[in-house]
Amino acid sequence: MLFKRDRRFWKRAPLQSEYDAIIIGGGVHGLSAAFFLARNHGMKNVAVLEKRYIGYGGSGRNTAIVRANQRAPETIPLYAEGLKLWPRLISELNVNLLFFNCGVLTLAHSEADLAELRLAAASGKFLGIESRILDSRSCRELAPALDISDRPRHPIVGGMFHPPGGTLRHDAVVWGLAKGASRRGVHIHQNTEVTGIDVQGGTVKSVETSRGPIRTPRVLVAAGAWSAEIAEMAGVALPVRMMTAPALVTQPLKPFLNHVVSAGAYPCYTNQTLKGEVVACGPMVFRPRASTQTDAEPLQRLSWALTELLPCLTGVKMMRAWAGPVDLTPDMAPVIDGHDSIQGFFLDCGWGDFGFKSGPVVGKYMAQFMAEGKKPKNLIPFSLNRFQEYRLLGEASTPHGYSPAE
Numbered sequence: 433m434l435f436k437r438d439r440r441f442w443k444r445a446p447l448q449s450e451y452d453a454i455i456i457g458g459g460v461h462g463l464s465a466a467f468f469l470a471r472n473h474g475m476k477n478v479a480v481l482e483k484r485y486i487g488y489g490g491s492g493r494n495t496a497i498v499r500a501n502q503r504a505p506e507t508i509p510l511y512a513e514g515l516k517l518w519p520r521l522i523s524e525l526n527v528n529l530l531f532f533n534c535g536v537l538t539l540a541h542s543e544a545d546l547a548e549l550r551l552a553a554a555s556g557k558f559l560g561i562e563s564r565i566l567d568s569r570s571c572r573e574l575a576p577a578l579d580i581s582d583r584p585r586h587p588i589v590g591g592m593f594h595p596p597g598g599t600l601r602h603d604a605v606v607w608g609l610a611k612g613a614s615r616r617g618v619h620i621h622q623n624t625e626v627t628g629i630d631v632q633g634g635t636v637k638s639v640e641t642s643r644g645p646i647r648t649p650r651v652l653v654a655a656g657a658w659s660a661e662i663a664e665m666a667g668v669a670l671p672v673r674m675m676t677a678p679a680l681v682t683q684p685l686k687p688f689l690n691h692v693v694s695a696g697a698y699p700c701y702t703n704q705t706l707k708g709e710v711v712a713c714g715p716m717v718f719r720p721r722a723s724t725q726t727d728a729e730p731l732q733r734l735s736w737a738l739t740e741l742l743p744c745l746t747g748v749k750m751m752r753a754w755a756g757p758v759d760l761t762p763d764m765a766p767v768i769d770g771h772d773s774i775q776g777f778f779l780d781c782g783w784g785d786f787g788f789k790s791g792p793v794v795g796k797y798m799a800q801f802m803a804e805g806k807k808p809k810n811l812i813p814f815s816l817n818r819f820q821e822y823r824l825l826g827e828a829s830t831p832h833g834y835s836p837a838e
């Protein structure tokens with residue numbers, strides 16, 4: 433496939449006093465919704481407002497793992513469609529997103545873990561998603577550097593391999609989507625912070641920003657872990673718990689790890705990039721508000737977990753470390769909804785540490801919802817009022833999941 437050279441990914445545009453739709457947040461979800469509003473629905477008078485820069489939030493800080501081995505039957509089809517969308521986006525956006533279909537190996541450290549994985553594999557199989565259950569020896573055949581002895585704190589008893597999963601390059605994804613949206617007429621405004629939302633008579637009228645007010649009949653809150661504070665501006669409370677997830681990158685090494693490896697008991701997930709660096713994400717820390725602060729203690733725990741799983745990493749240099757904010761809902765499934773009593777107010781948030789992979793596919797359906805005013809059928813389970821109605825989704829034990837009590 434040939435990639436034409438583009439000088440500038442997105443155009444600078446004047447900030448208008450009115451747009452048909454405003455999207456708050458320049459991450460993978462906001463940019464995807466903007467891209468599909470313009471591409472699929474011809475809505476071009478759309479602005480993405482980003483308080484810092486494109487990819488400042490979770491979308492530029494994640495470990496970019498994509499997979500469809502969820503547990504809840506409501507989420508699996510969405511993620512499965514999402515996985516298939518990436519290769520099409522690469523050619524359509526004309527940006528190399530570095531999609532690496534290496535497969536995801538999720539480890540079990542107890543019989544209970546294994547039972548969870550069996551359930552996830554069975555749910556996936558029922559809906560056409562390939563995953564297979566392995567014993568510990570077969571796990572080591574896939575990843576020979578794994579220590580499957582009794583030495584580690586959490587010995588490996590088996591696992592689940594999910595061949596369709598893999599990784600992408602996260603910043604290429606946000607830049608590519610920004611490029612695709614901008615080419616179709618969407619205005620992308622960085623350094624533009626939303627400070628208020630004006631709702632009158634149950635209808636969205638305008639947003640206040642650091643650069644002045646903007647009139648609009650539609651607002652999408654796609655601000656990742658900041659979504660709760662933005663929803664509050666319209667008087668909407670989101671049931672989320674704020675955490676930060678730490679991540680690190682090692683020095684480049686010879687290729688030794690062919691798949692993503694995820695170990696929920698530590699918790700830790702890791703992969704080796706095409707450049708040879710080992711990327712890993714580890715235990716989350718509770719925060720009262722969205723934060724990008726990096727702490728030493730979780731990084732220390734993450735380094736320890738890595739050497740427990742892959743002892744060959746002992747003594748390897750850590751080159752960079754960072755953290756990203758995540759917002760966890762009680763059932764670890766997102767909120768993708770329009771507000772029942774505020775016309776023109778849409779939400780796409782609560783993605784925890786698993787919202788990167790779903791950005792484009794959810795953006796596609798959210799754009800349909802915003803343009804046509806009717807909620808697509810597959811978004812119905814992700815309503816905000818499920819928490820009041822005790823209709824929680826069964827994602828809490830998802831293979832990559834963390835207990836909110838971690």
Ligand SMILES: Cc1cc2nc3c(=O)[nH]c(=O)nc-3n(C[C@H](O)[C@H](O)[C@H](O)COP(=O)(O)OP(=O)(O)OC[C@H]3O[C@@H](n4cnc5c(N)ncnc54)[C@H](O)[C@@H]3O)c2cc1C
Pocket residue numbers: 456457458459460461462481482483484485486487488489490491492493494495496497498624625626627654655656657658662676677678679713755756757758780781783784785786787788789790
């Ligand atoms: C360390 C780490 C590892 C992860 N690993 C994975 C993974 O492997 N796979 C996966 O699928 N997911 C992963 N995730 C989760 C994933 O990154 C997020 O779920 C996803 O990026 C959320 O995207 P978003 O577009 O909704 O939000 P974000 O990318 O967070 O974007 C929100 C944007 O809103 C902006 N904003 C905030 N407030 C305002 C305001 N008032 N006005 C204007 N703009 C505002 C922010 O600056 C930000 O750029 C990980 C997350 C972290 C932190």
